[in-house]
Amino acid sequence: MDWITTVDHKKIAILYLWAGGLFFGIGGIEALLIRWQLIKPMNDFVDAQTFNELITMHGTTMIFLGVMPIIFALMNAVIPLQIGARDVAFPFLNALGFWTFLFGGLLLNLSWMMGGAPDAGWTSYTPLSGTAYSGTHGVDFYTIGLQIAGLGTLIGGINFLATIITMRAPGMSFMRMPMFAWTTFITSAIILFAFPAITVGLVLLTFDRILGANFFVPGGGGSPVLWQHIFWIFGHPEVYILILPAFGIISEVIPTFARKRLFGYSSMVFATILIAFLGFMVWAHHMFTTGLGPVANALFAVSTMLIAVPTGIKIFNWLFTLWGGSVRFATPNLFASGFIPTFTMGGVTGVMLASAPADFQFHDTYFVVAHFHYVIVGGLVMGLFAGLHYWWPKMFGRMLSETLGKWTFWTFITGFHLTFFVQHFLGLMGMQRRVFTYLPNQHFDTLNLVSTIGAGLMGIGTLVFLTNIIVTSKKPPDAGDDPWEDGRTLEWSIPSPPPEYNFKQTPLVRGLDAFWKEKTAGNKGMAPAEPIGSIHMPSATPLPFIMSVGIFIAGLGFMFSRDHFGSALVSFLFNNYIVTGLGLLITFGAMLMRSLYDDHGWHIEPGELEGR
Amino acid sequence: MMRTWQSARRLLPLIAVFGMVLAGCGREDLSVLRPQGPAAESSLGLMKLAISIMIVVLLIVFSIAAYVMIRFRRKPGQNETPEQVEGSFKLEVLWTVIPLILVIVLAVPTVRTVFALGDNHSGDKNAIKVKVTGHQYWWEFEYPDYGIKTAQDLIIPAGKDIAFELTTNDVLHSFWVPSLSGKIDTNPTGATNRFSFSAPKEGVYRGKCAELCGPSHGFMEFKVKAVSNDEFNQWIEAQKAPAVLPEDPALAKTFKEQCLKCHAVGDQGLSVGPNLTGIGSRQSVAGILLNDDTRQDGAPVEENLKTWLHDTQGVKPGNRMPDPSKDMGLTGDEIDRIAEYLAGYKLN
Numbered sequence: 001m002d003w004i005t006t007v008d009h010k011k012i013a014i015l016y017l018w019a020g021g022l023f024f025g026i027g028g029i030e031a032l033l034i035r036w037q038l039i040k041p042m043n044d045f046v047d048a049q050t051f052n053e054l055i056t057m058h059g060t061t062m063i064f065l066g067v068m069p070i071i072f073a074l075m076n077a078v079i080p081l082q083i084g085a086r087d088v089a090f091p092f093l094n095a096l097g098f099w100t101f102l103f104g105g106l107l108l109n110l111s112w113m114m115g116g117a118p119d120a121g122w123t124s125y126t127p128l129s130g131t132a133y134s135g136t137h138g139v140d141f142y143t144i145g146l147q148i149a150g151l152g153t154l155i156g157g158i159n160f161l162a163t164i165i166t167m168r169a170p171g172m173s174f175m176r177m178p179m180f181a182w183t184t185f186i187t188s189a190i191i192l193f194a195f196p197a198i199t200v201g202l203v204l205l206t207f208d209r210i211l212g213a214n215f216f217v218p219g220g221g222g223s224p225v226l227w228q229h230i231f232w233i234f235g236h237p238e239v240y241i242l243i244l245p246a247f248g249i250i251s252e253v254i255p256t257f258a259r260k261r262l263f264g265y266s267s268m269v270f271a272t273i274l275i276a277f278l279g280f281m282v283w284a285h286h287m288f289t290t291g292l293g294p295v296a297n298a299l300f301a302v303s304t305m306l307i308a309v310p311t312g313i314k315i316f317n318w319l320f321t322l323w324g325g326s327v328r329f330a331t332p333n334l335f336a337s338g339f340i341p342t343f344t345m346g347g348v349t350g351v352m353l354a355s356a357p358a359d360f361q362f363h364d365t366y367f368v369v370a371h372f373h374y375v376i377v378g379g380l381v382m383g384l385f386a387g388l389h390y391w392w393p394k395m396f397g398r399m400l401s402e403t404l405g406k407w408t409f410w411t412f413i414t415g416f417h418l419t420f421f422v423q424h425f426l427g428l429m430g431m432q433r434r435v436f437t438y439l440p441n442q443h444f445d446t447l448n449l450v451s452t453i454g455a456g457l458m459g460i461g462t463l464v465f466l467t468n469i470i471v472t473s474k475k476p477p478d479a480g481d482d483p484w485e486d487g488r489t490l491e492w493s494i495p496s497p498p499p500e501y502n503f504k505q506t507p508l509v510r511g512l513d514a515f516w517k518e519k520t521a522g523n524k525g526m527a528p529a530e531p532i533g534s535i536h537m538p539s540a541t542p543l544p545f546i547m548s549v550g551i552f553i554a555g556l557g558f559m560f561s562r563d564h565f566g567s568a569l570v571s572f573l574f575n576n577y578i579v580t581g582l583g584l585l586i587t588f589g590a591m592l593m594r595s596l597y598d599d600h601g602w603h604i605e606p607g608e609l610e611g612r
Numbered sequence: 613m614m615r616t617w618q619s620a621r622r623l624l625p626l627i628a629v630f631g632m633v634l635a636g637c638g639r640e641d642l643s644v645l646r647p648q649g650p651a652a653e654s655s656l657g658l659m660k661l662a663i664s665i666m667i668v669v670l671l672i673v674f675s676i677a678a679y680v681m682i683r684f685r686r687k688p689g690q691n692e693t694p695e696q697v698e699g700s701f702k703l704e705v706l707w708t709v710i711p712l713i714l715v716i717v718l719a720v721p722t723v724r725t726v727f728a729l730g731d732n733h734s735g736d737k738n739a740i741k742v743k744v745t746g747h748q749y750w751w752e753f754e755y756p757d758y759g760i761k762t763a764q765d766l767i768i769p770a771g772k773d774i775a776f777e778l779t780t781n782d783v784l785h786s787f788w789v790p791s792l793s794g795k796i797d798t799n800p801t802g803a804t805n806r807f808s809f810s811a812p813k814e815g816v817y818r819g820k821c822a823e824l825c826g827p828s829h830g831f832m833e834f835k836v837k838a839v840s841n842d843e844f845n846q847w848i849e850a851q852k853a854p855a856v857l858p859e860d861p862a863l864a865k866t867f868k869e870q871c872l873k874c875h876a877v878g879d880q881g882l883s884v885g886p887n888l889t890g891i892g893s894r895q896s897v898a899g900i901l902l903n904d905d906t907r908q909d910g911a912p913v914e915e916n917l918k919t920w921l922h923d924t925q926g927v928k929p930g931n932r933m934p935d936p937s938k939d940m941g942l943t944g945d946e947i948d949r950i951a952e953y954l955a956g957y958k959l960n
Binding site for chain 2: 047048049051052120121125127128133218223224225258259260261263264265266267289290291293294297298301302305306308309312313315316317319320322323324325326327328329337340341344345348349351352354355356357358359360361363364365425427428429430432433434435436437438439441442443520
C-alpha cells in the first residue's frame with residue numbers, strides 16, 4: 001500500500017526500476033526467441049506471424065517500457081540529490097507519471113493474451129498497420145498503450161525541467177551543475193518537444209483504426225509517407241532521449257573513478273545542447289529510400305553527419321578525463337570504459353549510414369540492426385549498467401558484489417560484440433532486417449549462428465546481474481555515505497539510502513563538483529545554506545494510481561468499442577462507450593477530488609530531525 | 613616520427629586483412645560488397661571512403677583508450693590525487709576541427725552521388741521502361757513500351773539503362789537488388805518513385821523486398837536476369853505470343869475457369885495475380901522455391917510447382933492466393949497436371 005500511495009522521488013525511482021526491469025526482461029526474452037528462430041536457415045521454431053509480433057514487441061517494449069523507465073529510475077533517484085533538492089518540483093505528478101507508464105505498458109503487453117500482439121514493426125508503418133492489413137487488435141494495443149505510457153513520459157519530462165530550473169541549491173548555477181543533471185535537463189527538453197509529435201501521430205492512427213478515418217490510408221486520400229514523417233520527427237529525437245542520459249552517467253562515473261574532474265566541462269555542456277538541437281533536424285535520414293528526392297536527401301545527409309562533431313568532442317573529453325588520472329576499475333567504471341570504444345563503433349556506423357547513397361544499400365538491412373544496437377545496447381544499456389552499479393549503494397544502502405559485477409561485465413560485453421558485430425557483415429552481404437527466416441546457401445548461416453550464441457551470452461550476463469541483486473538484497477546494508485570514496489557530487493554527501501527529506505539543511509554550493517571541493521578543502525561535509533528548520537513534505541496519496549487505472553479502463557473500452565462479444569450485456573457496455581465513460585469518470589473523478597480537497601502536506605520538525 | 617611509422621606499418625596487415633574480408637564477402641549475385649553494376653559500384657565507392665575514414669577514427673580512439681586505461685591504472689598503494697585539469701582549449705578545438713574536416717571529406721562525394729543517382733532516365737529514349745508494382749508477396753513487372761507484364765523474374769537487356777517507375781498495390785515494399793543497386797520504396801500511386809540502374813554483365817541477380825510488409829516479407833524475393841539484346845527481343849516476342857493452354861480440353865477448361873480468374877497467360881486471363889506466361893522457364897516458383905534440375909540449390913520446376921500448389925500457405929504464409937484444393941475444389945490429380953502443364957510452359 002505504501003508503494004501505491006508514495007510520492008517520494010526515491011521510492012518512485014525504485015518503482016520505475018522494478019517495472020522497467022520487468023519489461024526489460026520481457027523484451028529480452030523476446031530478443032532471445034528472435035535470435036533462436038534465426039539460428040539456422042528455414043527454421044520453423046516460431047511462425048511468420050508470431051515472429052513479426054515478437055520483433056514489434058521487442059522493439060516497442062525495449063525502447064518505451066524497458067530502457068526509458070530505467071533512465072527515469074536513475075533520474076528520479078539521483079537528480080534531486082545532485083542538485084540539492086528535497087524532492088522533484090511536483091511529487092504528485094511524478095507518481096502519476098509512473099503509474100500511467102506502468103498501466104500503458106501493461107495494456108500493451110496484455111495484447112499477447114488478448115488475441116494478437118502488434119505486428120507492424122515498432123515503427124508501425126502504414127498501411128501495414130491499418131486495419132486492412134493488420135486485422136487483430138494488436139496495433140490498437142500499440143497506439144493506445146503507447147499513448148498512455150507516453151503521457152507518463154511527458155509528465156516526467158516536464159517535471160524534471162521544472163525541478164532543475166527552480167530547485168537547485170543556493171550557489172548551484174547552471175554551469176556548476178553535474179553533467180548527469182545537465183543531460184537530464186536537455187533530455188527533458190527533447191521529451192517536451194518530441195513527444196507531442198508521437199502523441200498526435202498515435203491519435204491519428206487510432207482514429208484511422210477505430211473510427212475509420214483516412215489520415216494514412218492511400219485509398220481514402222491519406223498518405224503513408226505522412227506517418228513516416230510524424231513518426232520520425234518524434235523517433236529520431238527519441239534516440240537522443242535515450243543516449244544523452246547515458247552520456248550523463250558516463251560523465252559522472254569516469255571522473256569519480258579517475259579521481260579527476262571532467263575534462264572540458266563547458267564544451268561537454270555545449271556539445272549536449274548541440275546534439276539535442278541537431279537531433280531535431282535529421283529525422284528524414286530514416287527515409288532516404290522513401291523517394292524524397294536528391295535535394296532533401298543531400299540536406300538530411302549533411303545535417304546528420306554534423307552530429308558526429310559534438311559527439312566526437314564528448315568521446316575525446318572522456319578519454320582525456322582518464323588521461324593523467326588515477327583510474328580504478330570498479331564495476332561501474334568497467335562499464336563506462338567499455339562504453340567508450342563500443343559507443344564509438346556505433347557512432348561511426350551512424351556517420352556511414354548518413355551518407356545517403358550508401359544508405360540506399362544499408363537501409364533496412366542487418367547493418368542498420370547492428371548500428372542501432374551498438375548505440376542502444378552498446379551505448380545506453382552499458383551506460384545504464386554503469387549507472388546502476390554506481391548509484392546502487394546510494395539507492396539501496398548496499399554495495400553490489402564486485403565479483404559478480406565483473407562477471408556481468410565480461411559476459412555481457414563479449415556476448416554483445418559477438419551478437420552484433422557480425423550483423424554488419426550480414427547486412428552488407430544482402431540480408432534484410434525483419435525477416436522471419438532466410439533461404440540457405442546465401443552465406444548467412446554461420447554469421448547468424450554466431451550472433452545467436454552471442455545473444456545467449458548476453459542473456460547470461462543479465463542473469464548474473466539479477467543474481468547480484470538478489471544476493472546483495474539478502475545482506476545487511478553496508479554502504480557508507482560516500483562508498484566509492486571519490487564521490488564528487490552532492491548525492492554522496494548524505495547517508496545511503498538518503499532520509500526521506502534528503503538534506504537536513506539545503507547545502508551551499510561553492511563550485512563545480514561541490515562535494516569534492518569541500519572534501520579537498522578539508523571540510524567533512526557541505527556547508528549548510530539555511531538553519532535547521534521545519535521541513536515540508538507532500539502527503540502520500542492513491543489518486544495517481546486511481547487516475548491511471550481509469551485511463552487504462554477507458555483505453556480498453558475504446559479499443560473494443562466496435563467488437564461483438566458473446567454476451568449481449570458486454571457488447572452493450574462496450575459498443576455504447578459505457579466502459580470508456582466509466583474509465584474516464586474514474587480519472588476525472590480523481591482529478592476533481594485532487595482539486596477540491598486542499599492537501600497541505602505535513603512537516604518534519606527540527607526535534608524529529610535531531611532524534612534520528 | 614620513426615615510432616609513428618612503425619606503428620602504422622604494424623597496422624597495415626590489419627587493414628589488408630580487413631580489405632580482403634570485405635572483398636570476399638557474400639555471393640556475387642547478392643552481396644553489396646561485390647557490385648555488378650554502376651549504381652551499386654558508386655554506393656560501394658562511398659562506403660569504402662566512409663569505412664576508411666571510420667577505421668582511422670576507430671584506431672585513434674581505441675589506441676588512446678587502451679593507452680589511458682593501461683597507463684593510468686591505479687596501482688596498489690597509490691593514493692595521491694591527480695592534478696584537476698579543467699580542460700584544454702587547444703585540444704578541444706583540435707577535436708572539433710578534425711571531425712569537421714572528416715565530415716566535409718565525406719559530405720562532398722555524398723552530395724555529388726546523391727544527385728548522380730537521382731538521375732532517373734525516365735525521359736531517356738534508349739532506356740527500357742519498367743513499371744514495378746509490389747504486391748503481398750510478389751513483384752509485378754510491366755513493360756509499357758511493349759505492352760507486356762511478367763512477374764517474379766525481371767528480364768532486362770545487359771548494358772542498357774532500365775528506367776523504373778515503382779508503386780505498390782497494397783502495403784509499402786522496398787525494391788532491392790543489392791549487387792546492382794541500392795533500394796527504393798514502393799509507395800502507393802500518387803507518390804510513385806522513379807529510379808534506374810543497369811547490369812553490364814549478363815547473369816541472374818537476387819532481389820529482395822526490404823520493407824516489412826507482412827508475415828511473408830522475408831520470402832518476397834525476385835530475380836533480375838540480364839540477357840543479351842537478342843535474347844531480350846526474343847523473350848519480348850515470346851511473351852506477346854498467344855497463350856498456350858493445356859492440351860487436355862477438360863484440364864484446359866478447369867485451368868481457364870479457376871486459375872485465369874486471377875492469373876494471365878499470354879493474351880488470356882486477368883492480371884490480378886502474377887502473370888504465368890512462360891513460368892516454366894523462370895528461376896524460381898513463388899520467388900523462393902529455386903528451380904534447379906541438379907538439385908543443388910532447389911528442385912526441378914515441376915516439383916516446385918507441385919509443392920507450391922499443394923500448400924500455398926505453408927510455403928508462403930499469409931499470401932493472398934486461394935488454396936487450389938480447399939478453396940477452389942481442385943483434386944490432387946488436377947493440381948499435379950496443372951503443375952506439369954505450367955512446368956512445360958517455357959519461352960525458350
